[in-house]
């Protein structure tokens with residue numbers, strides 16, 4: 213009995229010694245000195261083939277300093293899946309721009325570590341010693357050294373040759389990219405900034421904003437905590453801004469509007485805030501209540517002049533150079549058309565329509581040729597119909613005149629045809645319905661037909677499916693004077709045979725008369741005037757795009773606007 217007891221004690225001692233040894237070995241952290249790694253010519257494509265697979269997530273802590281330094285600590289938490297014994301990881305990064313300061317491996321036994329000849333890929337082979345392996349990478353980079361390139365389609369917005377000391381856009385290429393067999397489950401990103409600075413994080417492929425789960429101030433530091441569930445890289449936008457905020461009540465809803473202004477342009481902050489509030493209120497009346505609970509507008513020093521982008525879910529970037537009510541209203545309307553309702557390229561037509569309609573009804577200093585300019589721009593590309601342009605992948609240069617300018621104008625024409633009440637009810641129905649399923653032109657036509665209780669085939673055929681525009685001509689023009697009055701009579705012919713209501717304005721030396729008449733290819737008009745007719749103006753309020761001209765008949769000026 214005594215022997216058994218002592219044997220047991222001995223066994224327990226051995227076991228505890230063994231466990232103690234193992235656990236200290238398992239939690240052992242291995243620091244790899246990157247500068248001493250031997251160089252290898254492993255091919256990255258085949259390297260991971262026989263590796264154990266993982267489910268993994270990444271936690272990044274980034275310290276951002278005004279002087280240019282970014283110091284980052286990225287921890288990859290790997291959970292083994294299956295039971296392959298050897299695991300491999302390849303970490304590629306922009307050498308020498310990114311400096312790896314430290315590489316640590318936890319709960320794993322290192323088998324081999326090497327570096328590519330270009331010193332830009334680190335290869336690690338290891339044996340996981342526990343279910344959970346951690347790889348920590350500490351690196352540094354100077355953001356003042358980099359250009360805002362590698363942005364994908366966001367590059368259209370950004371002037372990629374501009375560096376700025378108060379703003380930077382970090383594309384995915386400025387982060388080490390870790391290749392692992394398995395599935396990435398999520399990302400967390402903690403950014404520590406000087407407190408006058410802000411960061412915005414979006415998904416590098418869809419540009420959807422990452423969720424800001426926490427934001428706090430700690431001393432002179434701002435700490436922002438972002439999260440995202442998929443495996444895409446973040447695109448990080450950081451800048452020094454003055455913030456202007458306001459809460460707007462829209463019926464039962466509160467919307468927090470925040471303008472992020474470059475520090476040297478802060479004097480524009482309050483004016484911009486009021487403009488944005490007015491736009492949000494107007495569009496909420498026209499299109500239904502603003503769909504989100506916040507609207508962040510970042511005025512960027514890196515964006516190209518007059519450029520803007522609605523990233524979605526209430527985040528908008530507009531250029532600090534040439535941002536005005538036109539640009540703001542265009543981008544804000546994308547919160548309904550494009551961000552909330554999925555309409556493909558048709559949202560650009562509706563955003564341009566919105567900007568036109570907002571400027572015309574709310575801007576104090578609309579230039580008299582405002583609609584003329586829009587009409588002329590839309591005529592710059594005359595060979596492609598809107599329906600075709602919506603479906604094709606034209607360059608922005610080719611697309612702009614049609615999809616933006618002509619499209620916006622055609623919705624203005626539809627507003628004229630249907631009247632405000634029916635037209636805006638149609639747009640509200642589009643916003644409601646196309647949030648759940650994406651809508652094309654056919655569905656949009658059906659929605660307007662339903663709300664107006666009219667067949668609109670003729671309108672859509674003419675304006676969306678054909679590349680033509682009306683071409684009005686005045687014929688058989690006569691003026692008969694009788695009892696001190698003037699009887700004006702003429703034929704109106706449309707060489708392109710559109711069916712459209714047309715405003716006709718007669719200017720006389722005593723009065724101006726405006727009539728609306730339907731032209732189906734042609735029409736005959738007789739107007740009685742008190743004064744002597746001086747001019748006949750067709751489409752004086754520019755409700756539609758048409759061939760503009762000006763000539764004289766019998767001393768009367770004929771103008772097609």
Ligand SMILES: [Zn+2]
Nearest residue numbers: 542546560563
């Ligand atoms: Zn747009």
